[in-house]
Amino acid sequence: MSADPDRALLATSLAFAGAAVLGSVVAIREDLPGQPCGISAPLSVPAGLLAGWGAGVAAPWPMPAAAVIAAAWSQRTQPRALTGAVCAGIGIGCVLGTAIEPVTRRPRSWSPATRLAIAVNIAASAALTVTGLRHRAAAKALRLRNQVNQQRPDRIIHDRHGHLRAQPDARIGSTHPLKRQFAHGWVSDWSSLRAWVVWVRV
Numbered sequence: 001m002s003a004d005p006d007r008a009l010l011a012t013s014l015a016f017a018g019a020a021v022l023g024s025v026v027a028i029r030e031d032l033p034g035q036p037c038g039i040s041a042p043l044s045v046p047a048g049l050l051a052g053w054g055a056g057v058a059a060p061w062p063m064p065a066a067a068v069i070a071a072a073w074s075q076r077t078q079p080r081a082l083t084g085a086v087c088a089g090i091g092i093g094c095v096l097g098t099a100i101e102p103v104t105r106r107p108r109s110w111s112p113a114t115r116l117a118i119a120v121n122i123a124a125s126a127a128l129t130v131t132g133l134r135h136r137a138a139a140k141a142l143r144l145r146n147q148v149n150q151q152r153p154d155r156i157i158h159d160r161h162g163h164l165r166a167q168p169d170a171r172i173g174s175t176h177p178l179k180r181q182f183a184h185g186w187v188s189d190w191s192s193l194r195a196w197v198v199w200v201r202v
Contacts, residue, residue: 084136
């Protein structure tokens, strides 16, 4: 498992899935079929949900399923830009999908349950979008730090938290034999000495 799993992404993906379940229950109870942009399918609300068409206040089940799978997988690996992009894209798509449903544009017809389902759906989708974008940015920053660390000749690197760390030279041990190391020429340049000093301080 990754040393620093993105639990926020997993939490928001699970919240998004919970919002989809809530919306599905409300859609069946209130008979709110999915009609994006006025386009309807010849299916009942339960059949439409099972087929992956979604409902008036519920995202199609493949969307929360993909978000949860991607977020769960990210707990076992380093952050990946693709994972963040997938989750952010699903969140944005759900916000847009909610906006183009006819029921969303008829607030006077909302029951308390419908109002709750729409609010929870939009909030969960927005949270998934934000954490997905954050995960993507973290993945890109990590990749950049790794590239920089591979190119630094003085062995002073950035750790996964962005802090400076030094990889000690195998020829340089504790502080006690430092004078002897100078005498033998082991610390032969300023970059090696700087790496040793940073290593001792951390």
